[in-house]
Amino acid sequence: MIIGIVAVGSELMTPFYQDTDSLFITQKLNEFGLEPAFKVVVGDETDKLRMMLELSLEKADLVFVVGGLGPTEDDRTKEVLAEILGKKLIFHPEILAAIAARFEQRGLAMPESNRRQAYVLEGAEILPNKVGTAPGQWIEIDKKKIVLLPGPPRELQPMFNEFVAPRLEGWRRGYLLRRVLKIAGLTESQVEDSLKDLYPHDPDIRVTLLAYPGQIEIHLMSLARNEVLAQEKMAPLLQAFLDRLGDNVFSSEGEELEAVVGQLLRQTKKTLAVAESCTGGLVGHRLTSIAGSSDYFLEGSIVYSNEAKIRTLGIPPELIQQHGAVSYEVARAMAENMRLKSGASFALSTTGIAGPGGGSPAKPVGLVFTGLASEKETEVVRNMFLGGREQIKFQASQKVLDMLRRHLLKISGERG
Amino acid sequence: MIIGIVAVGSELMTPFYQDTDSLFITQKLNEFGLEPAFKVVVGDETDKLRMMLELSLEKADLVFVVGGLGPTEDDRTKEVLAEILGKKLIFHPEILAAIAARFEQRGLAMPESNRRQAYVLEGAEILPNKVGTAPGQWIEIDKKKIVLLPGPPRELQPMFNEFVAPRLEGWRRGYLLRRVLKIAGLTESQVEDSLKDLYPHDPDIRVTLLAYPGQIEIHLMSLARNEVLAQEKMAPLLQAFLDRLGDNVFSSEGEELEAVVGQLLRQTKKTLAVAESCTGGLVGHRLTSIAGSSDYFLEGSIVYSNEAKIRTLGIPPELIQQHGAVSYEVARAMAENMRLKSGASFALSTTGIAGPGGGSPAKPVGLVFTGLASEKETEVVRNMFLGGREQIKFQASQKVLDMLRRHLLKISGERG
Numbered sequence: 078m079i080i081g082i083v084a085v086g087s088e089l090m091t092p093f094y095q096d097t098d099s100l101f102i103t104q105k106l107n108e109f110g111l112e113p114a115f116k117v118v119v120g121d122e123t124d125k126l127r128m129m130l131e132l133s134l135e136k137a138d139l140v141f142v143v144g145g146l147g148p149t150e151d152d153r154t155k156e157v158l159a160e161i162l163g164k165k166l167i168f169h170p171e172i173l174a175a176i177a178a179r180f181e182q183r184g185l186a187m188p189e190s191n192r193r194q195a196y197v198l199e200g201a202e203i204l205p206n207k208v209g210t211a212p213g214q215w216i217e218i219d220k221k222k223i224v225l226l227p228g229p230p231r232e233l234q235p236m237f238n239e240f241v242a243p244r245l246e247g248w249r250r251g252y253l254l255r256r257v258l259k260i261a262g263l264t265e266s267q268v269e270d271s272l273k274d275l276y277p278h279d280p281d282i283r284v285t286l287l288a289y290p291g292q293i294e295i296h297l298m299s300l301a302r303n304e305v306l307a308q309e310k311m312a313p314l315l316q317a318f319l320d321r322l323g324d325n326v327f328s329s330e331g332e333e334l335e336a337v338v339g340q341l342l343r344q345t346k347k348t349l350a351v352a353e354s355c356t357g358g359l360v361g362h363r364l365t366s367i368a369g370s371s372d373y374f375l376e377g378s379i380v381y382s383n384e385a386k387i388r389t390l391g392i393p394p395e396l397i398q399q400h401g402a403v404s405y406e407v408a409r410a411m412a413e414n415m416r417l418k419s420g421a422s423f424a425l426s427t428t429g430i431a432g433p434g435g436g437s438p439a440k441p442v443g444l445v446f447t448g449l450a451s452e453k454e455t456e457v458v459r460n461m462f463l464g465g466r467e468q469i470k471f472q473a474s475q476k477v478l479d480m481l482r483r484h485l486l487k488i489s490g491e492r493g
Numbered sequence: 494m495i496i497g498i499v500a501v502g503s504e505l506m507t508p509f510y511q512d513t514d515s516l517f518i519t520q521k522l523n524e525f526g527l528e529p530a531f532k533v534v535v536g537d538e539t540d541k542l543r544m545m546l547e548l549s550l551e552k553a554d555l556v557f558v559v560g561g562l563g564p565t566e567d568d569r570t571k572e573v574l575a576e577i578l579g580k581k582l583i584f585h586p587e588i589l590a591a592i593a594a595r596f597e598q599r600g601l602a603m604p605e606s607n608r609r610q611a612y613v614l615e616g617a618e619i620l621p622n623k624v625g626t627a628p629g630q631w632i633e634i635d636k637k638k639i640v641l642l643p644g645p646p647r648e649l650q651p652m653f654n655e656f657v658a659p660r661l662e663g664w665r666r667g668y669l670l671r672r673v674l675k676i677a678g679l680t681e682s683q684v685e686d687s688l689k690d691l692y693p694h695d696p697d698i699r700v701t702l703l704a705y706p707g708q709i710e711i712h713l714m715s716l717a718r719n720e721v722l723a724q725e726k727m728a729p730l731l732q733a734f735l736d737r738l739g740d741n742v743f744s745s746e747g748e749e750l751e752a753v754v755g756q757l758l759r760q761t762k763k764t765l766a767v768a769e770s771c772t773g774g775l776v777g778h779r780l781t782s783i784a785g786s787s788d789y790f791l792e793g794s795i796v797y798s799n800e801a802k803i804r805t806l807g808i809p810p811e812l813i814q815q816h817g818a819v820s821y822e823v824a825r826a827m828a829e830n831m832r833l834k835s836g837a838s839f840a841l842s843t844t845g846i847a848g849p850g851g852g853s854p855a856k857p858v859g860l861v862f863t864g865l866a867s868e869k870e871t872e873v874v875r876n877m878f879l880g881g882r883e884q885i886k887f888q889a890s891q892k893v894l895d896m897l898r899r900h901l902l903k904i905s906g907e908r909g
Contacts, residue, residue, distance in 0.1 A: 090529060092520035093703060093712060095511055099534075104508035113506060114541050118515075118532040125530050132548055255507070266604030269565050273606075276566070285503050285537075286565055288645075296504060351774075351795070357781025358767075358774030361795040365773025368849050368882055370797075376805060377795030379767070379777040385792035385835065419801065433784055461599055464624065464647065466784055 078248060080106065080113045081137035083130060085145035085154050086228060087120035098143045098226070098233055105237060110250035110300050113141075121145055126157045134161065138221055139248075144228030146211035148190040154225065155214075159198055162218060166196040172203065176210045201225075204240040208232050215244065251300055254307035256315060258295040259328040261479040268293050268322070275317050282314060290468040291475035292334075324486055327479065334478050335363040341485035342373040349481070350419035351377040352390055352411040354402065355429040355445055359474045376419045380411065390414045401440065403428050408446035408457045416450040423484075424450045425477045429460075431469045443469055447477040449484060456480060494664055495530045496522065497553035499546060501561035501570050502644060503536035514559045514642070514649055521653055526667035526716060537561055542573045550577065554637055555664075560644030562627035564606040570641065571630075575614055578634060582612040588619070592626045617641075620656040624648050631660065667716055670723035672731060674711040675744040677895040684709050684738070691733050698726060706884040707891035708750075743898055750894045751779040757901035758789040765897070766835035767793040768806055768827040770818065771845040771861055775890045792835045796827065806830045817856065819844050824862035824873045832866040839900075840866045841893045845876070847885045859885055863893040865900060872896060 082103075084096035099116050106112060114137065119129040126145070133140050145154030159166050173195035180187040194211050197203055204213030204224075209232035214225040224241060226233050260268060265288035272295075276284055281300040286293065297315060301307035319326060327337050342349055351360045361377035364370050378389050383402055386392040392410050400406045408428050416424035429445025436442035443462045448455060458480065462472040498519075500512035515532050522528060530553065535545040542561070549556050561570030575582050589611035596603040610627050613619055620629030620640075625648035630641040640657060642649050676684060681704035688711075692700055701712040713731060717723035735742060743753050758765055767776045777793035780786055794805050799818055802808040808826050816822045824844050832840035845861025852858035859878045864871060874896065878888040 090519065090532075091701075092516045092523065093701060095513070095516065097511070100508045100511065103506065107508065114535070115545050116506075116534040118534075119530070128552060129531050132552070136544060136548070264601065264604075266564055266606055269606050270604045273566065283503070285567060286563075287504055288563070290647075296507070353774070353777075355781075356778070357786070357790075358769070358777025358779075358793055358795065361769075361774025361797075362772070362778045362886075363774075365771075365795075365797065365847075366883060366886070370773070371851075374773075375798045376801035377774055377793075377797070378805075379774065379781075379793030379795065381777075381781065381787055381793070382791045389792060389794075389834075418805075431781075435787075463595075463599065467782060468647065470778075470782070 078111075078139060079137045080111060080139045080141075081133045082113050082116045082141045082143065083133050084116065084118045084143050084228075085121060085126060087122070087151070089118050089144075090120045096143070098228065098230060101230065101234055102141055102143070102237065105242060106245070107253040107255075109245050109248065110253050111245070111248060112253065121151050121153055123153055123157055126153060127161060130157060131161055134221060134223065139224070140221070141224045141226060143226045143233065146194065146225065146227050148188065148194055148210065150190075155196065155198065158216075158223070158225070162198070162216070164199040167199050169195050169197050169203070172197065172212055175205075179210060198225075204236055206232055206236055207239075208235060213240065215241075251302040252304045252307045254299045254301070254304065254311055256297045256311065256329060257331050258297070258318060258322070258326050259332075259334070260293040260295070260322060260325050261291065261327050261334060261475055261482075263293060263322075263325050264288075265293050268295070271321050272318060275314065275321070277314055279310075282310060284314075290462075290464050291472040324483060327482055333363075334475060334482065336367050338478050338482050338485070339364065339367045339370055339373060341482060341489065345485055345489055347422035347485070348373050348375050348420075350375050350415050350421035350424045351477075352415035352424060352426040353377060353379050354381060354386070354411070354427055355431045356427040356470050356474050356477075357381060357431075359470050360425060360427065360477060363474055363478065375421050378415060378418075386411065390418065403430055403440050403444060403446065405446055405457050405459060408448040409450075409455050412448035412450035412457075413455055422451065423481060425481060426450075427473045427477055429462075429469070429473055431466045431473075433466060445469065445473040445476070447473060447480060449477065449480045451484065456484070494527075494555060495553045496527060496555045496557075497549045498529050498532045498557045498559065499549050500532065500534045500559050500644075501537060501542060503538070503567070505534050505560075506536040512559070514644060514646060515557075517646065517650055518557055518559070518653065520671075521658060522661070523669040523671065523714070524658075525661050525665045526669050527661070527664060537567050537569050539569055539573055542569060543577060546573060546577055550637060550639065555640070556637070557640045557642060559642045559649065562610065562641065562643050564604070564610050564626065566606075568609075571612065571614065574632075574639070574641070578614070578632070580615040583615050585611050585613055585619070588613070588628055591621075595626060614641075620652050622648055622652055623655075624651060629656065631657075667718050668720045668723045669714055669716045670720060670727055672713045672727065672745060673747050674713070674734060674738070674742050675748075675750070676709040676711070676738060676741050677707065677743050677750060677891055677898075679709060679738075679741050680704075681709055684711070687737050688734060691730065691737070693730055695726075698730060700730075706878070706880050707888040740899060740902060743895065749779075750891060750898065752783050754894050754898050754901070755780065755783045755786055755789060757898060757905065761901055761905055763838035763901070764789050764791050764836075766791050766831050766837035766840045767893075768831035768840060768842040769793060769795050770797060770802070770827070770843055771847045772843040772886050772890050772893075773797060773847075775886050776841060776843065776893060779890055779894065791837045794831060802827065806834065819846055819856050819860060819862065821862055821873050821875060824864040825866075825871050828864035828866035828873075829871055838867065839897060841897060842866075843889045843893055845878075845885070845889055847882045847889075849882060861885065861889040861892070863889060863896060865893070865896045867900065872900070
């Protein structure tokens with residue numbers, strides 16, 4: 078069965094609004110082992126709407142048509158669909174009564190335009206709208222199913238759960254399980270090269286790689302008759318991927334790196350401070366975006382100017398003079414001094430050139446030193462990041478958090 | 494001319510990811526008075542991809558096909574398009590050389606899989622990718638134009654600006670002028686109520702209000718034969734809006750608040766330091782996301798724990814004991830002490846409860862004190878923000894930056 082989703086609304090054809098209803102519908106379909114084959118987005122203009130509805134009905138067996146059921150003249154979905162299907166629109170007094178009652182309840186007079194919402198396609202089953210005025214419609218014609226749904230998520234979602242989902246039970250194909258592995262410290266092609274001989278040829282197990290600056294994600298999906306079987310089907314592949322990638326995988330349950338680091342700090346009962354130059358507060362911001370981070374995150378210093386590095390962290394001026402603020406030596410001193418000053422178990426440091434200005438042949442834009450000081454040792458890495466200022470800052474924050482993650486894994490392994 | 498946008502990627506058929514590239518493309522098209530007639534979203538599977546590409550090519554005269562150009566086996570856009578068009582894929586050694594050079598620059602060996610990206614459709618013009626490996630392609634066939642673009646926005650956007658936009662000049666239908674007014678310190682309904690009698694009835698001038706936590710945006714669009722006429726059409730409305738909203742508008746050219754604050758600091762030759770508790774580094778991160786911010790941003794202290802507040806900023810322990818860390822008094826002391834310690838002209842402070850835990854009836858989640866210390870005075874505001882942890886952090890950073898913006902406007906007005 079081919080499933081299509083058509084989102085209707087002129088606002089969706091502007092740079093400002095996105096169709097989000099299809100994400101919800103997809104999630105619900107997945108629970109039945111179903112997936113949409115395509116999505117279409119189109120405005121309310123009759124000619125374009127007719128063109129895209131015709132195409133979608135031609136290609137799909139089950140089409141969700143979302144939006145364009147409002148009371149105003151620019152909402153044309155029902156009328157266009159009636160034309161395409163050669164069906165009449167039938168007036169339902171009981172729908173009008175329900176709409177009028179909603180207005181009355183709020184002490185308002187029902188505007189005349191809302192009468193339009195009491196018309197339903199000939200032969201359609203009505204899907205009641207308990208939180209709005211536009212009813213949904215379930216239409217079966219020539220073995221095709223068409224489901225008309227209102228656009229506002231607060232109306233669509235309860236209607237889907239109560240009236241659409243039960244009707245999908247007959248097409249249940251099983252259970253679609255998803256897992257996401259997140260990876261730091263490898264490039265997309267390194268991940269690809271290390272895994273590609275493992276890629277499954279089973280159409281019911283799928284692997285998708287997504288690359289972001291500083292982070293690669295592997296999306297695994299497995300489809301089976303039920304959840305247990307879907308897990309069994311995925312398990313060997315998941316394990317093989319984890320074996321190959323080892324500690325490069327920082328999360329397999331969707332958590333962000335800052336959450337994983339926080340969890341490890343909590344488990345090992347360690348505390349953290351950060352000394353940030355080029356990341357300018359981003360490392361602290363990421364760490365403190367996790368609820369409860371005050372349990373392990375003590376303090377940060379954003380030592381952006383050289384004077385701040387000297388005054389606040391006690392970096393010797395000679396060190397900056399001799400090696401420059403962007404150097405292995407300064408990154409090391411920042412991490413070490415921050416750790417001593419804060420009394421934290423660990424301190425992280427970043428110093429680099431985020432650009433677009435400030436680069437030189439010897440120290441180009443993207444050069445970042447990241448440091449990690451612990452009681453026993455200090456580790457400093459020289460990195461070359463590509464991208465704009467935001468990407469360089471993000472990659473630097475990712476790198477320094479990942480250094481700490483790997484260190485925490487090592488020490489918790491040693492103890493375990 | 495009918496324009497279609499096809500976004501390709503299996504991740505876009507999941508509940509987790511949305512096509513955002515089409516928003517950018519739409520915005521660029523609007524600048525030429527052009528609009529997409531439809532959007533299609535489809536996964537990487539060959540049969541579905543072929544079906545939707547065929548349909549889109551049949552219905553549209555100009556089709557943007559975005560994504561599926563990566564080095565990995567699951568990226569099939571080029572191959573499927575070649576099949577549909579009956580064209581060969583031609584190997585371009587100069588593209589391979591450029592890809593290899595990118596890897597070399599980062600000190601990495603190019604994985605074998607990246608070779609695939611050096612193949613281009615027969616007869617296609619190559620659109621160079623200056624920030625990634627997948628080149629774009631411009632294909633003209635049977636009076637249709639097909640534009641293949643890489644999915645990552647940081648690659649697509651500069652490629653579109655440099656190589657696609659100039660090629661659209663010939664289809665210009667006029668000029669769609671956009672202006673965005675960004676507002677801090679008012680709610681959506683306050684903005685709506687103060688402007689609604691000014692809303693235009695001309696279909697070629699449109700006003701859209703968008704509300705975000707801590708920021709309201711007014712998007713104005715005017716369509717006319719050329720840029721000058723579009724400006725003339727918009728000017729009276731724009732001026733009326735600005736007159737009504739006054740200093741609540743912080744930007745009318747699209748700049749972010751941190752950029753506006755940075756510009757004012759630069760103009761007034763002032764410097765800044767920040768003392769952050771609940772924002773955890775976000776204020777520093779936002780300020781340092783602006784290129785050249787080292788000219789005015791000196792230093793930040795992320796004093797997350799009470800000990801850090803006492804030790805690093807010299808907040809008297811009695812003050813915390815008496816009033817709590819989240820208090821008017823501590824926000825004031827944080828800003829004042831940070832200013833003295835750093836030697837900056839101004840210091841900002843934040844202390845609050847970002848949640849979800851840590852709230853109490855007296856000090857609920859969302860309570861944030863924001864402070865601004867200058868040589869002459871210290872201002873502290875008590876705020877109650879709604880939303881989750883991220884929204885509360887963002888609104889706190891927005892508020893404290895806006896306090897500084899208004900202060901800088903006042904002093905530059907007094908001097909001017």
